[in-house]
Amino acid sequence: MEQTVVLVKPDAMQRGLVGQIISRFEQKGLKLVAIKMMELSDEVLDEWYAHHKGKPFFENLKIFMRSAPIIAMLWEGLEAVEAVRKLCGVTKARAAEAGSIRGDFGMSQQLNLVHASDSLEMAKKEKDLIFSPGEIFSYEHGAHPLIYSEEERE
Secondary structure, eight states: OEEEEEEEOHHHHHTTOHHHHHHHHHHHTOEEEEEEEEOOOHHHHHHHTGGGTTSTTHHHHHHHHTSSOEEEEEEEETTHHHHHHHHHOOSSGGGSOTTSHHHHHOOOSSSOSEEEOSSHHHHHHHHHHHOOGGGOOOOOOTTHHHHSOHHHHO
């Protein structure tokens, strides 16, 4: 099973969307293996958004990401990276598909409510930046026999 990181960003926190966002992933059948509320440090943001360093919006992005706490989550499931990205919708929220988090709740490209890892490699990097091993839980998800076929669970 894959693991992938989701951040509920400050705009979603301020708008009171945390519960609805978490529910989307639970309803899909993903397993929550880590969750915490936190403030992101400059060091973490510099590493997290290293690909945006030097761009004109970089400092404003960091200011926004520090404007309120975030909820960091680690979700697990079969092809979790792809499934989570689909649930989030495209980055430009006003163009996101109806039924996705951004499509249902967002209008902005920058204030787009959630972050989701874009690859397994990025998910590992982000997981290591946010969670210590003791914050990640391994347990039997009671609904897995109702979510995945026996062949998929092997």
